[in-house]
Amino acid sequence: GAVVSQHPSRVICKSGTSVKIECRSLDFQATTMFWYRQFPKQSLMLMATSNEGSKATYEQGVEKDKFLINHASLTLSTLTVTSAHPEDSSFYICSAPRGREGIRGAQYFGPGTRLLVL
Amino acid sequence: AQKITQTQPGMFVQEKEAVTLDCTYDTSDQSYGLFWYKQPSSGEMIFLIYQGSYDEQNATEGRYSLNFQKARKSANLVISASQLGDSAMYFCAMREGRRGGADGLTFGKGTHLIIQP
Numbered sequence A: 001g002a003v004v005s006q007h008p009s010r011v012i013c014k015s016g017t018s019v020k021i022e023c024r025s026l027d028f029q030a031t032t033m034f035w036y037r038q039f040p041k042q043s044l045m046l047m048a049t050s051n052e053g054s055k056a057t058y059e060q061g062v063e064k065d066k067f068l069i070n071h072a073s074l075t076l077s078t079l080t081v082t083s084a085h086p087e088d089s090s091f092y093i094c095s096a097p098r099g100r101e102g103i104r105g106a107q108y109f110g111p112g113t114r115l116l117v118l
Numbered sequence B: 001a002q003k004i005t006q007t008q009p010g011m012f013v014q015e016k017e018a019v020t021l022d023c024t025y026d027t028s029d030q031s032y033g034l035f036w037y038k039q040p041s042s043g044e045m046i047f048l049i050y051q052g053s054y055d056e057q058n059a060t061e062g063r064y065s066l067n068f069q070k071a072r073k074s075a076n077l078v079i080s081a082s083q084l085g086d087s088a089m090y091f092c093a094m095r096e097g098r099r100g101g102a103d104g105l106t107f108g109k110g111t112h113l114i115i116q117p
Helices: none
Strands: A004-007 A010-013 A019-025 A032-038 A044-051 A067-073 A076-081 A090-097 A107-109 A113-117 B010-014 B019-021 B032-039 B046-052 B064-069 B074-079 B088-096 B111-116
Touching: A004 A090, A010 A019, A019 A032, A019 A090, A019 A113, A032 A067, A032 A076, A044 A067, A076 A090, A107 B046, B010 B019, B019 B111, B032 B064, B032 B074, B046 B064, B046 B074, B074 B088
Parallel strands: A010 A113, B010 B111
Antiparallel strands: A004 A019, A019 A076, A032 A044, A032 A090, A067 A076, A090 A107, A090 A113, B019 B074, B032 B046, B032 B088, B064 B074, B088 B111
């Protein structure tokens, strides 16, 4: 079964509004979670690393004031897209690392959130 | 330079045939991990197989195997006896060794595999 959940799975909003996406690890604790973005027919691009108890670290070119990340607990990270614009429309997907049969760095991915900004 | 290169944007394969999806990588780290994920049209990322840089044996998981050639920096995915349900996007990804599980993955551009009956 799924070990990482995301909510909502799909959201449509008006330009200028803020959208919050939740990522939860279901039966394990994750001090670190990752947020990726995937534009249509493209690859996943790492946006930021969410760290429980400290600030998120952002990849180059990702605006930290636009994509607010809060790692509220050991099982929850949220990504808030502030003042969303049509160019922010994308598929946002989170992941959490979990020890898996000795696989160092194995990540479980959530089902993703499709954001459409009108 | 791209860290993960997948040179096949799309592939058509007959059902039951074996298929090889190419992946080359670039890293200066000694410790790293290579992953393959499958992404069907629903968007979920399904973990398929993992190869650690220090693993001497090629990884295998059921019908999936990873042809790891370290000197060539390649990590090709081989799917034996392809099935219609294998039709999806396939992504090769790398975790570099800086912080182990605390590092995000770098993905290639993907290969769109279509299995034909």
